[in-house]
Amino acid sequence: MTQTMGDKTVLVTGATNGIGLVTARELARRGARVVIVGRDPGKTARVAQEVGAADALIADLSELVQVRRVAAEFRERIGRLDVLVNNAGAYYARRQETRGGIEMTWALNHLAPFLLTRELLPLLHQAQDPRVVTVSSDAHRFGRIRFDDPEFRRGYSGWSAYAQSKLANILFARELARREPGVRSNSLHPGMVRTGFGHNNGGGTSLLWRLIDRFAISPEQGARTSIYLASEPELSTSGRYFVREREVKPAPRALDDGAAQRLWTLSEEYVGR
Structure with missing residues (x-):
């Protein structure tokens, strides 16, 4: 059954491609007022129309100063938010830093959704059924939070950095649910989706992801859980992890409440209290 969202305002990050694009399109079809965030002005405008x-x-969104700016723009221009879909993310085979000097995976995949959500909480507090949907991955099962070196300044591994960020997504979603009981905060694994993910790295890494794409599911299939968590009117859970529109148990490290609180404190130190 298609759920109507005619009275909802939704913000979707990473919406110019893949599951973010499908999520934005389908929520708009259900009547939601959808606002998207993208990096390229021309492409973002085309996708918005599409x-x-x-x-x-x-x-x-890898630049924290731009996360703050876009949050301020949203507050001023839109002024209402019912659902935030933290979808933007990437994989970096080689270690890179933002202009602000933060490792890219950590900045884009974790700090950006943490800061954007925090900046938009005042609007979410005003909504009748506020929701935050954070796209994680089953890659979190291979991750651990390197509290002493979250930016992998020593011994960088693209896969380890990515897995750490996806574990951080779940810990963040769970801690947000604990701190904000009035906000439904859940995370999800979309599946191995054919979206062009990883192709930004070039060389052998890009070829490997192109091979993986042959066996991946479509963006339409991958977006289903994001759409479900954003739109299902009977959803009552918060702080949970979903796969294929069903709640599943994440890795033990993702259920560590102490680590979730410690990560929140570390994240505040990065973005400023």
């Missing part, structure tokens, strides 16, 4: 988005904001 998916029926009400507005489009431009930001490189």
